[in-house]
Amino acid sequence: MTKSSPRKKSNVFRSVAAAMFGVQSDRNRQQDFSQPSALPFILAGVVFIVVFVMILVGISQLAAG
Template sequence: MTAAKPGFKQVLKAVFGAFIGVQSEQQRQQDFQSQSAVPYILTGIFAALCFVALLLLVVFLVLR
């Protein structure tokens, strides 16, 4: 059984759901059935970098 390639919206939903810790079991299983983990990994790294940049910006603005 081959799973369809996940769409951009599905990858974003999965990554941000994982970031805040809320994801249905059905959605999690669907994510793990995809052919490649690369889109999830790249989106997760990009989201983490954006989060860190946002935190640094907030700290910079507060300390200024």
């Protein structure tokens, strides 16, 4: 198996977002799993979830008035 080059930050966030919504392509998933470290994906996932929850809380507070 050959080593692939590390993914750019924007590609990591795009990949995490696609995986969160369940629309990750098999080719991208294989590329993600071939990366030398899972840390960028873990950090991007945590950031994505925190932002998503903050958006949901904001929307619910607006709706509750």
